[in-house]
Amino acid sequence: MSTEEPSLQRRASRKSVAFTDEKLVVDADGSVTMVASPNDDKETAMSHTPRTPPLSAALGAFTDAASQALAAAPAEDADGLDLSLLKKKKKKVKVETAEGDDEAPAAAEEGIDLSLKKKKKKKVAKDDDDFAKKLEKLNIEGKEGEDDAAESEEQEGDWEKGTGIWQHNESKTANYSPLLGRFFALLSQKNPDHASTGTRSYKIPPPQCLREGNKKTIFANLAEICKRMKRADEHVTAYLFAELGTSGSVDGSRRLVIKGRFQQKQIENVLRTYIIEYVTCKTCRSPNTELSKGENRLYFITCNSCGSRRSVQAIKTGFSAQVGKRRKNKA
Amino acid sequence: MSTEIENLKTYDPFAEADEDSGKTKQTQEYIHIRIQQRNGRKTLTTVQGIPSKFDHKKILKVIKKEFACNGTIISDTEMGEVIQLQGDQRTKIKEFLTDKENGLGLDDKTIKVHGF
Numbered sequence: 001m002s003t004e005e006p007s008l009q010r011r012a013s014r015k016s017v018a019f020t021d022e023k024l025v026v027d028a029d030g031s032v033t034m035v036a037s038p039n040d041d042k043e044t045a046m047s048h049t050p051r052t053p054p055l056s057a058a059l060g061a062f063t064d065a066a067s068q069a070l071a072a073a074p075a076e077d078a079d080g081l082d083l084s085l086l087k088k089k090k091k092k093v094k095v096e097t098a099e100g101d102d103e104a105p106a107a108a109e110e111g112i113d114l115s116l117k118k119k120k121k122k123k124v125a126k127d128d129d130d131f132a133k134k135l136e137k138l139n140i141e142g143k144e145g146e147d148d149a150a151e152s153e154e155q156e157g158d159w160e161k162g163t164g165i166w167q168h169n170e171s172k173t174a175n176y177s178p179l180l181g182r183f184f185a186l187l188s189q190k191n192p193d194h195a196s197t198g199t200r201s202y203k204i205p206p207p208q209c210l211r212e213g214n215k216k217t218i219f220a221n222l223a224e225i226c227k228r229m230k231r232a233d234e235h236v237t238a239y240l241f242a243e244l245g246t247s248g249s250v251d252g253s254r255r256l257v258i259k260g261r262f263q264q265k266q267i268e269n270v271l272r273t274y275i276i277e278y279v280t281c282k283t284c285r286s287p288n289t290e291l292s293k294g295e296n297r298l299y300f301i302t303c304n305s306c307g308s309r310r311s312v313q314a315i316k317t318g319f320s321a322q323v324g325k326r327r328k329n330k331a
Numbered sequence: 332m333s334t335e336i337e338n339l340k341t342y343d344p345f346a347e348a349d350e351d352s353g354k355t356k357q358t359q360e361y362i363h364i365r366i367q368q369r370n371g372r373k374t375l376t377t378v379q380g381i382p383s384k385f386d387h388k389k390i391l392k393v394i395k396k397e398f399a400c401n402g403t404i405i406s407d408t409e410m411g412e413v414i415q416l417q418g419d420q421r422t423k424i425k426e427f428l429t430d431k432e433n434g435l436g437l438d439d440k441t442i443k444v445h446g447f
Contacts, residue, residue: 243445245367260368266447318363318445319379319410 159185202275202287204228207267212257216248219256219267229279231291236274238315243270245320283308362428362437364421366446376421378414381428385435387412398423421446 159166159182165174166182205228208220219240226233237256241247244266248258281289281303294300294311302309360380367375381387387404391414395402402416416424421444427434428442 244447245365245445261372262447269447318365319377319405319407319413320365321367321375321377321405321413321415 202280204271204275207264207271209262209264209267211261215259215261217258217260217262217267218251219258222256223254225271229275229287230289231278235278235291235315239274239278240267240270242315242317243273278312281306281308282310360441362442364424364442364444364446366419366421373417374419376416376419376424378416378424378428379410381412381414381435382437383411387414390414390435394420394424394427397427 158164159178162168164170165172165178204225205221207222207225210218210220212218222236223233226236229236233250233254237248237250240256240258244258244260244262246259248256251257275287278291278301279289280287281301284303284306286303286305288304290302290304291312292300292302297314298311299314300309300311360382362381363377363379365377365379367377369375381390391402391404394400394414394416398416398418398420400417400420402414405413405415407413425442425444428437429439430436
């Protein structure tokens, strides 16, 4: 179960920071990936579960149950698992039984459960506030450790409440996997920002492209993007023009007017290369950098998180062929 | 299990730096492949900085035949000789430049593809 995916999901809900249809993800290892947003899979999941309660309600019930009695939580698990594993018909029966008597079906399901945890977590993690998500995640993790224990040695109990194997005066040695589970749960509980720094990904708002007339494109939110990247507007525009091989101007409301037809996707790609080249730190991959003009006309990127400093190439336009000969000769 | 421990990641902190310095050591002679928009949905591809040890004319002749497009050589005062092709030939020309058997067999790192 990697923490990367849920975090992606978490970000996805914030529309303003991610590209709409696909997101730019500058990983911790510097590779830039485009991640298709998981909206569609959510929809399918919803459509497959007409019987299950709404997600928020389920989540509330889930957190309640998990914090108080573990009995109800596995039933929830069975629900989540049903979506993908079992046929619809079977599921209905399963849900009913799960609601009827608490632990019996859940225990049966547990083996498969572990493998499917990730999927389920994703789904639940989707739309609720951070706190509930974290709490829920913790519960899952704590419970998972338990599941392991139940599978191997029947070491039961809730470490949060200090029952079963986690009792204070318990003399039996606890198994490794529940201990590990407890460790990670505690780790993420005590340092909530720890996980987020581990799987950081850099998001900027999607460029808004409007067509002005037939031959010009308006890049509406350039100022916003520049502000987010902490770069000067001029620098970004110069790069855009050099890459796209066109020219343009800035209009009254700080929007960029680019000559030529460009789609949002194309602008996105150029911004991506810009971020790789001029924003991210090559040493630590952090986007928290500053571009400054050092001595002798060289531009330097100074990383604010690791302190490294590197020079970057100045933006060069390069050769551009004459387009529209007649007009140019006239001018 | 759940989260990975940061310290146990198997990546070499020095690998990237070495790679980077290797890149800069290589002479700045990049080959730039650019695209320009013309009227309508038409585009131009320009290839700038092909080493002078190659015969540009011959290259163009082969390219024109292979890509089924027209093209010219423009001798620019600053940029030297630039091959200009009709249409978006960026991926094709990159393949051609890097192809060892029936291309120029140049290094991938010396080629920079610009544009969207």
